[in-house]
Amino acid sequence: MLAKVRPAHAGRPFGAAGDGGTAGVPVARSLRERFTGRNAERLAPYVLIAPAVVVILLLRLWPLLLGVNFSFTGDGARNGQPVGLANYTELWNDPVFRTALRNVGLLILLLPVAVAVPGLLATFIFLKVPGHRFYRSVYFFPAVLSPVIVGAIFNLLLAFDGPLNAVLGAVGIDPVDWLGEPSIAIFSVVGVQIWATFGMGLVVFLSGFSTLDATLLDAARVDGASLRQVIWHVIIPGLSRTIQFVFVTTMIGLLTSMFGLLFIMTSGGPGGSTYLPEFYIWIQQGQMNRPALASAASTVLFLVMLLVGTAQIGLLRRAGRED
Amino acid sequence: MMQRRLWPAVLVAGVALAGCGSAAGSSGTASTSAAGGAASGSASAGGTGKLVVWDWKSSDKTAANFVAKAKADFAKKHPDVTLEFVAQPFDQYYTLLGAAIQAGKGPDVILFNGGGQIRDRADALLPLDQYVAADKDRLAGWDAFTKNGKIYAAPITLQGHPIYYNKAMYKKAGLDPDKPPTTWDAMVSACAALKKANNVPCFSVGNKEGYGIQFWMSGMGSSILTAAEYDSWIAGKRDWNSPDVKKLFSLWKEANDQGLNTPGPNSTAMFMDAFTKFEGGKAANVFGLMSDVGGWHEMNPILGADNVGAMLAPTVTPGTSASLAYDGGIGYGVAKWTKDPALAADLVRSLASTDALTAYSSDAGAIAADKTVKIAGGGPSAATIAADIPGGKPALHVALSAKTQEVMGRMSQQLLSGSVTVDEAMKQLAAADQAG
Numbered sequence: 001m002l003a004k005v006r007p008a009h010a011g012r013p014f015g016a017a018g019d020g021g022t023a024g025v026p027v028a029r030s031l032r033e034r035f036t037g038r039n040a041e042r043l044a045p046y047v048l049i050a051p052a053v054v055v056i057l058l059l060r061l062w063p064l065l066l067g068v069n070f071s072f073t074g075d076g077a078r079n080g081q082p083v084g085l086a087n088y089t090e091l092w093n094d095p096v097f098r099t100a101l102r103n104v105g106l107l108i109l110l111l112p113v114a115v116a117v118p119g120l121l122a123t124f125i126f127l128k129v130p131g132h133r134f135y136r137s138v139y140f141f142p143a144v145l146s147p148v149i150v151g152a153i154f155n156l157l158l159a160f161d162g163p164l165n166a167v168l169g170a171v172g173i174d175p176v177d178w179l180g181e182p183s184i185a186i187f188s189v190v191g192v193q194i195w196a197t198f199g200m201g202l203v204v205f206l207s208g209f210s211t212l213d214a215t216l217l218d219a220a221r222v223d224g225a226s227l228r229q230v231i232w233h234v235i236i237p238g239l240s241r242t243i244q245f246v247f248v249t250t251m252i253g254l255l256t257s258m259f260g261l262l263f264i265m266t267s268g269g270p271g272g273s274t275y276l277p278e279f280y281i282w283i284q285q286g287q288m289n290r291p292a293l294a295s296a297a298s299t300v301l302f303l304v305m306l307l308v309g310t311a312q313i314g315l316l317r318r319a320g321r322e323d
Numbered sequence: 324m325m326q327r328r329l330w331p332a333v334l335v336a337g338v339a340l341a342g343c344g345s346a347a348g349s350s351g352t353a354s355t356s357a358a359g360g361a362a363s364g365s366a367s368a369g370g371t372g373k374l375v376v377w378d379w380k381s382s383d384k385t386a387a388n389f390v391a392k393a394k395a396d397f398a399k400k401h402p403d404v405t406l407e408f409v410a411q412p413f414d415q416y417y418t419l420l421g422a423a424i425q426a427g428k429g430p431d432v433i434l435f436n437g438g439g440q441i442r443d444r445a446d447a448l449l450p451l452d453q454y455v456a457a458d459k460d461r462l463a464g465w466d467a468f469t470k471n472g473k474i475y476a477a478p479i480t481l482q483g484h485p486i487y488y489n490k491a492m493y494k495k496a497g498l499d500p501d502k503p504p505t506t507w508d509a510m511v512s513a514c515a516a517l518k519k520a521n522n523v524p525c526f527s528v529g530n531k532e533g534y535g536i537q538f539w540m541s542g543m544g545s546s547i548l549t550a551a552e553y554d555s556w557i558a559g560k561r562d563w564n565s566p567d568v569k570k571l572f573s574l575w576k577e578a579n580d581q582g583l584n585t586p587g588p589n590s591t592a593m594f595m596d597a598f599t600k601f602e603g604g605k606a607a608n609v610f611g612l613m614s615d616v617g618g619w620h621e622m623n624p625i626l627g628a629d630n631v632g633a634m635l636a637p638t639v640t641p642g643t644s645a646s647l648a649y650d651g652g653i654g655y656g657v658a659k660w661t662k663d664p665a666l667a668a669d670l671v672r673s674l675a676s677t678d679a680l681t682a683y684s685s686d687a688g689a690i691a692a693d694k695t696v697k698i699a700g701g702g703p704s705a706a707t708i709a710a711d712i713p714g715g716k717p718a719l720h721v722a723l724s725a726k727t728q729e730v731m732g733r734m735s736q737q738l739l740s741g742s743v744t745v746d747e748a749m750k751q752l753a754a755a756d757q758a759g
Contacts, residue, residue: 179589269532269732
């Protein structure tokens with residue numbers, strides 16, 4: 001808690017005008033001519049942040065509140081009538097929505113895998129395995145593809161009579177319905193999501209590696225440390241901030257950008273096993289004509305994300321404080 | 324730092340407060356909720372102005388003639404009215420429409436699928452009975468666009484579920500290509516012969532979207548349910564405890580377990596993978612459609628018109644007689660917020676005029692809802708379908724609500740993967756059907 005040198009505090013209200021900052025001066029001066037001295041100085045920063053605040057209030061918070069408000073009204077024949085918590089009870093009793101929430105939990109559990117994949121691969125590139133230049137460029141390639149294209153590619157690869165099962169068949173393994181078996185499909189989709197997005201994490205890891213102290217690594221090698229010991233005792237501690245950052249960004253990616261893949265690869269099926277809240281919202285609003293129920297689901301998703309987001313901010317802040 | 328911690332709490336409190344005020348704000352929210360781009364202008368007054376039409380067809384090349392003919396017909400009655408056809412992507416269509424309906428403004432004339440999709444949104448539409456009275460006898464398929472005795476759209480096409488089969492494969496298997504099996508037992512042994520001779524499974528099934536069960540239900544229904552059960556199902560009195568209704572679902576599972584289907588139905592999309600497989604000679608039969616895609620119009624050029632046969636369901640329950648399941652396929656309705664209902668209804672009538680439907684039928688390969696339009700050049704399968712239309716009945720799945728269809732899609736996938744029993748699936752379906 002020693003580190004109180006936080007730039008955000010230094011730049012609080014009187015920062016802009018009081019410091020005589022270049023941008024603040026003309027505005028502050030013209031205000032000063034109209035009002036008297038101190039008052040104007042106190043007002044100036046609020047005037048300056050007003051556009052941003054208005055945009056956030058008007059285009060973010062106000063619609064959010066309208067949506068929440070809307071979730072307490074009915075659908076169809078009861079359109080516009082207050083129904084209390086009926087939509088939320090319905091959500092709770094809907095096995096599909098419960099599956100969607102359970103899948104969110106599953107995604108969070110799978111997060112270490114999603115972080116370990118780019119981490120390990122970046123380590124190998126950093127340790128200059130043969131062909132590391134080639135891998136460095138190839139690994140990033142999927143990250144520039146749109147989820148729709150990735151989904152279409154893997155639909156073909158993972159089809160029951162597709163190439164993957166053909167390869168498995170050649171070595172005597174029975175074909176697996178990767179996208180048609182309820183217990184497997186969600187893992188297939190998450191696997192593809194990791195494949196499609198690990199390039200971003202890899203780049204962050206590589207940039208983290210470039211800040212590693214090379215002398216430490218050399219010292220470890222001289223002392224006869226094995227590869228596993230180098231990774232565990234030198235690389236991972238040196239990269240803790242990078243790892244935390246990749247954790248947070250990967251989690252955001254998993255929780256918010258899987259709609260495209262789901263839509264293309266499974267459409268929530270089979271048997272509703274790959275539903276995520278966004279997909280559920282889309283189905284209720286678009287296909288089932290239940291906008292109020294969809295609003296209720298959005299509110300629940302918002303609360304979940306708020307929880308996850310707060311945890312993430314806490315994590316990032318702790319990471320930032322370490323040095 | 325404490326201040327930052329407080330933010331989430333403030334947000335949650337705000338959210339909770341918004342909830343308390345829901346009753347007061349409810350009328351306002353309906354008109355202010357995000358509709359964004361949905362609200363394209365709709366101003367029409369008297370004989371002048373503009374009508375906006377939403378559909379997912381008008382940008383297709385095969386619909387160009389149809390739109391031109393309909394516009395010409397409308398221009399004769401209202402030369403000063405501008406028409407704007409907005410083609411939306413089909414997979415987003417009802418989402419965009421939902422936003423327009425919430426906003427209470429948008430298109431004047433709207434294309435709908437018959438059945439659940441229009442019935443669920445009938446509140447936003449204008450009853451057309453008084454306007455389309457003159458067309459009632461000329462057009463067929465009204466039931467799919469009717470709710471509580473009121474008509475909400477004029478049918479353009481008829482949509483139904485014949486079973487298509489590959490005649491060349493039947494010939495190769497030593498079966499008579501002109502006499503397809505008429506009982507389920509004969510079908511199962513034909514399947515064995517087809518598999519032996521052609522090395523292909525019997526049915527091409529795609530159930531990724533949950534459509535496979537719908538096509539199965541409507542394609543096979545008339546030979547599983549008795550006539551009385553069928554009629555009461557359509558009338559809304561569905562007995563989910565009846566052994567015949569249960570048979571619909573147990574046979575669905577059984578056929579798959581017996582290996583009659585193409586492998587991996589839960590991960591195969593009906594549109595268009597299942598049809599592509601049939602057309603590519605990877606299965607001998609498919610439960611198809613009779614208008615637009617997934618039917619004779621698409622199969623004839625690939626397999627050869629003489630090689631495509633259409634049949635009715637082979638008999639499962641003794642004493643039933645198979646019939647073609649069909650309904651109104653797509654149709655145009657009028658939004659209740661339109662400025663001049665009579666004008667918009669006139670456009671609907673032009674869109675359903677004989678000239679326009681003749682063009683649509685031949686270009687897009689659809690069975691027109693207009694009884695006076697003859698199917699030209701559809702080959703033997705289209706001829707069989709045309710002959711079956713007079714004895715046809717509404718399709719079983721079209722009578723179900725969108726909600727029940729969604730549950731049925733999920734249950735059907737779980738049945739195939741073995742994660743639910745038939746009895747449990749029936750229980751959930753009954754609950755969904757009674758709720759909706």
